[in-house]
Amino acid sequence: MSSKTIEHDVAANRDILRFGLNGIKGDIVGYHPLESLRESATRFWGEKKRTGLALTYGSAFNLRKDLDAQILSRFQRPPGLLPSSMLGFEALTGALDDFGFEDYLNVPEDSEIFQPPDMHHGMEVHLGISKGPVCPSRK
Template identity: 65%
Template sequence: MEEVPKTIAHQIGGVQNDVLRFGLQGVKSDIVGAHPLESAQESVRRTQETMKRKCIMNTYGSAFPLKMDLDRQMLSRFQRPPGAIPSSMLGLEAYTGSLDHIGFEDYLNDPRESESVRPPDMHHGMEVRLGLSKGPVYPS
């Protein structure tokens, strides 16, 4: 059975390298991966999440982690339309416990609120959300 392209953007082609919307992409960003410490932190986070899931399964039964996954999926869907105010995802942060962690944006400011960053293109944001285009909603 042939796989039909999902979006119009795949039929047109060249959307991933849209120089007019996203600017020139550097070769260095394509070659150099994430920092080794970042990948180590990610693996530790995944290991801790797996252990927490196993503890919950042993304590409350095998259905409870499935219910938690469904709750997480529902809370991750609530978003504002693209525009001037980004989605805060407060419900998901409260559910996952990430409100307890202090990130750099909590004390150094959110880079999206900087005056040097262009405001997001609402039309492109809706194209990305509907699957008609690919790329970041907040171009840098």
């Protein structure tokens, strides 16, 4: 017996004063129409690069690269004032060579409305004691 219902946890452990009201539209719709186009192009060229590397160096090269990416993506600092740089992961994926619009436009930490993350709540989320995002959304 299957019922077509949407799970909605009304009594979720969500701090409304800290993170704002929860909206369904924000969860479904992307931020900008070109965002999905950019993501699909990035995915397409990533698959082309993987295929080329597999044909050149063999399939074990991509497996080794994926294993290294998994290890380097897990290395993070505890939540707090110093963000994780992820330098090793960026060097492996080639993200150090990319110069995107976020590199020369507004840096959120320099804004006067910047809210530093709460270290106590961040560690609670990291340990699974509390639910919700580590830091409040900056809109």
